Amino acid sequence: MHHFSRSWAALLAAVAHAPDEDFARPSGCKGWLVRDLVCHLVIDAQDVLITLVTPADTEPTADATTYWNLVEPPTGEDPLDALIPRLAAAYGDPGLLKFHLDDVGSAAGRAAELADPTARVGTQGKVLTVGDYLSAYVLEWTLHHLDLIAHLPSAAEPPTETLAAARAALEKIAGTAFPAELSDTDALLIGTGRRTPTDAEKSRLGELTDRLPFVLG
Template identity: 75%
Template sequence: MDLFSLSWTALRTAVAELADEDFARPSGCTGWLVRDLVCHLIIDAQDVLITLVTPAETEPTRDAVTYWDILEVPAADDPLDALIVRLASAYEEPWLLKFHLDDVGSAAGRAAELADPAVRVGTRDEVLTAGDHLLAYVLEWTLHHLDLIAHLPDAAEPPAEGLARSRELLEKIAGAEFPSSFTDRDALLIGTGRRAPAEAEKAELGDLAAKLPLVLG
């Protein structure tokens, strides 16, 4: 729970510190500007809020690792992705996006702090504990923090603890460990296809290279 708060606070702080012109820069999400990514974070915050107040009575069907589906290829022409781009442009002024993220994001953060990690909740027609749901979002926040700063070299990096835990989650999803020579940041970027491995890195990956990239959905 603490790691969720740490990762989420760091990401929201990074957004709050953006200059207006940064919102028109590309993000690490293919086809999305920074403003589109920030709009997506607002949707994510809403998802956290909705899930935490959607109790479930049945046994968990997913955990923080199996929460993620591995897609064969990125979803093409996803209507939600298209909606996010249109919605982001409708904000017109960057401060409006900052305000909405701070408003909804703060509420999601408070809800997470108040949640009982053992309580079972429902989302995406699946059941998992609130703790596992929030842990899955540590990976989401960390990856999107890297996306946010992909073309902003002076921006703050995600917390080291979040990077390390996200790497562990991704390795469990992959069913294999990344080479110890890889930094947590590079393991996440290469593992999810956000950066192509150099030839030397590809050689170090060995059989794992054939499983990459892991497109998470």
């Protein structure tokens, strides 16, 4: 839960400090501008709030690793993916989008800190402990932090500790470790298809190259 709070606070701060003109720049999410990514984060924060007040009275069916499914790369046909750019554009002023994320995002952060990590919640047809649910989101926040700053070289990077935690989570989901020579950032970007590995990196990855990317859903 510490990593959840740390990664989420860092991501919210990075958005808050981004100049308004950066919202029209591309993000690391293919086809999305920074403003689209921030709009997606608003929806993610709402999901966290909803899940934390959706108690379950059955045994857990998933944990922080099995919460995620490996899926095929997106085709762009998902209705929600198409909705987000239109919704983001409707905000007009980036300041309004920043305000909404800070408002909802801060509430999600507080709710996470107050939650009992042993309590059980239901989401997406699964039952998890609160601790596992929030731990699963460390990977989400860290990847989206990297997406946010993909074309913003002056923006703050994710915390070192949460990069390491996100890499460890991705390796558990994939059932394999990335070469130690890869930094945590490179392992996350290459592992999820956000960056194509160089020839030297492909050599280090070996047969793992053929399994890439690991797309989470």
